[in-house]
Amino acid sequence: MYVVSACLAGINCRFDGKNCYDERVADLVKSGEAIPLCPEVLGGLSIPRTRCEMTTEEGELSVISETGEDRTQEYTLGAEKTVDIAKTIGASQAIMKEESPSCGLRRIYDGSFSNKKITGTGISSKLLLNAGVKVMTEEDL
Template identity: 40%
Template sequence: MKYGVSACLLGINCKYNGKNNESKELIRALENHEIVPICPECTGGLPIPRVPCERKGNQVISKEGEDKTFYFEKGAQLTLETIQKEKVDALILQSRSPSCGVLEIYDGSFSNKLIKGQGVFVQKCMEANIPCFDVKEWIKHAD
């Protein structure tokens, strides 16, 4: 299988704070698979590091109150086109992200409150019938 994987999970420093969410367990589990690293936020033109953002309805707002929806939408569309061109079978994505959250995201209040929902990129992928897995759930079932 060929997987699109959140680049931060592969140890690439592309998170909002300039760090990563490297998952050695995931990397080991994907050893015999083809991987396409993705970061819709970077693809959309957001810098590293960047002000944290959260999804609030159909908008993505920075902690400073700026509307960053354009960058998230642009990154989601361009990344979707990439994974379609690459013929990716499924996506393994970082939890809680305003782009890549599969099961839940932060509620937009910047108070660490999680709600059920998807990031902008995941929503586009689901509309295109591309299977999306939260990293924690995928690892649990990969054994």
């Protein structure tokens, strides 16, 4: 069983109200092998919402919106709920959306809102890995 980023399954839940449809992920959901979820929505954020990026200031990890609002609490809550769901359904694997501040595995945006990507892991992917869930992205399929 997998948990998968809902946007990859074709659910319009991205910050801009769109999705990142991947037929392979959608097929896993259709076959009952995966549960789609959006950590950001689970954390209480709306669709659409202001774009957010991760940043580290004074050693503290934060998720900041493009308008300067600190959304770390919502992202952390969504990540915790994602792990709880993965445990509840017995998911041993996750397919997450690369570059997302929630779901990125190897790359995230750098926090400058200039489309610059850096090496990094999103909050949900990090907590899933810490919980023993194998995390991959759509790029690994």
